[in-house]
Amino acid sequence: MAVQRTFVIIKPDAVARNLMGEIIGRYERKGLTVVGMRLEKAAKATAEAHYAVHSARPFFADLITFITSGPLVVLALEGDEAVSVVRNLNGATDGRESAPGTIRGDFGMSVGANLVHGSDSEDNAKAELALWFPNDDGITSRKRCDADWLDA
Ligand code: IDP
Ligand code: MG
Numbered sequence: 001m002a003v004q005r006t007f008v009i010i011k012p013d014a015v016a017r018n019l020m021g022e023i024i025g026r027y028e029r030k031g032l033t034v035v036g037m038r039l040e041k042a043a044k045a046t047a048e049a050h051y052a053v054h055s056a057r058p059f060f061a062d063l064i065t066f067i068t069s070g071p072l073v074v075l076a077l078e079g080d081e082a083v084s085v086v087r088n089l090n091g092a093t094d095g096r097e098s099a100p101g102t103i104r105g106d107f108g109m110s111v112g113a114n115l116v117h118g119s120d121s122e123d124n125a126k127a128e129l130a131l132w133f134p135n136d137d138g139i140t141s142r143k144r145c146d147a148d149w150l151d152a
Pocket of ligand 2: 120
């Protein structure tokens with residue numbers, strides 16, 4: 001088993017819809033540990049750096065407008081295979097197609113306003129964590145009291 005850290009955004013649509021607690025609760029109940037968390041309105045430069053890989057896509061401008069439109073929550077999550085575990089919990093990009101039981105499948109009907117972001121690889125997780133939590137500022141690793149059950 002490989003303990004990983006991954007990066008999550010609870011996007012402005014989810015914060016506006018008061019789904020923060022629901023979403024964080026799903027990650028916690030699954031067995032991931034929240035090791036960093038911040039509510040903020042993202043700077044345009046940070047949003048553009050985060051989504052740089054999509055800069056040539058036709059939806060890029062709308063994506064940056066959306067992600068900077070209101071407060072979002074950035075999370076650092078730790079756990080066994082955290083990168084893929086979070087991607088599975090989040091569900092497919094388009095809420096109309098994502099499976100019931102996933103965050104997007106349960107709460108969304110949009111491809112753009114799709115509630116959450118999760119890093120898609122360990123390398124991207126490291127880069128995104130460095131962008132949003134520079135120098136590990138605000139990161140506090142800790143052991144869950146149920147850790148022995150989670151990796152039993
Ligand atoms: P992901 O978030 O599931 O990894 P990506 O394809 O990496 O999906 O796209 C990044 C984000 O860009 C999506 O989460 C969504 O907010 C937005 N996006 C992706 N495709 C479209 C589209 O076709 N129209 C509008 N927004 C899109
Ligand atoms: Mg992606």
